[in-house]
Amino acid sequence: MKKYLFVSLLILSVSFARAQDGVMFKIKFLPSHTYLIATNVSGVVTTDLSANKDLAEKLATKGITQPLVASAQFDNKTTATTGALSADNSFPVTMVKGAMPNITVAINGKPIPIPAPKGAEIKFYGHVDADGKLNLDSVGGKKLDDSAAAPIKKMVNSMMGAINFPEHPIKVGESFTQTVPFNLPMANKGMAMSIKVTYKLTSISGDSAYFDIAQVLDMQLDLKGVNVSLTGNGSGKMVYNIKNNYPTSSNGDIKMFITVKSDKINAVATAKISTNTNYQIN
DSSP, X not given: OHHHHHHHHHHHHHHHHHHHHOBOOOOOOOTTOEEXXXXXXXXXXXXXXXXXHHHHHHHHHTTOOSXXXXXXXXXXXXXXXXXXXXXXXXXXXXXXXXOOOOEEEXXXXXXXXXXXXXXXXXXXXXXXXXXXXXXXEEETTEEOOHHHHHHHHHHHHHHTTOOXXXXXXXXXXXXXXXXXXXXXXXXXXXXXXXEEEEEEEEEEETTEEEEEEEEEEEEEEEETTEEEEEEEEEEEEEEEETTTTEXXXXXXXXXXXXXXXXXXXXXXXXXXXXXXXXXXEO
């Protein structure tokens, strides 16, 4: 009984010390592991096109009434396999993005046939250096130079759920914010989008750290006389495994307000997107 109490008190004291001193968090791969990332995305968009009489009448002839409620859902899986640690403290990484998922779409409750996307799985080859930095070497067997690797690396990091934690220990109750800008020029027009994500460490239990997530989204798109504005905010949660330096799960809901304006259409819509991701590490 005394031994049990001693062990319990030891665990509690270590947990308390960890919470008091803060914990260094990093997202990084470990050698000789397999990472499976499974993501489910679902969304609902609601809009009323009654003010656009011609368009509303055309839709009505197809049995689509107002307001228009469109829903969609899809799943995606990615696997990353790391090799053994080499003498220079680097190790290889092979990432496989699953084939294009089947997408389920319905409008006003009526299923809409969507052709099965054609696309085989994509393989990324790279290595993690001695500093823990991921470097991509080739995609599908084709070697990448620095200019080609940059945008693909951004995509892979996003796909793998990369988070840039601060370079200092985080205590329970503390938070940090990341702003991710995204700009895409399009024939003298363009898209400007920024996503601000705030992570707050709410508790630590054993090897698990629990974060609350808050998001703010702003996007402006001007293309061929059509102006699209999208703003939104959302919340979610993430569970992070301290031992494995990687999340265990994350989820989030984001609500968006969308306006589309041109000389032919003026529409306002609302949307709700839910994302759930589970990470399995072997």
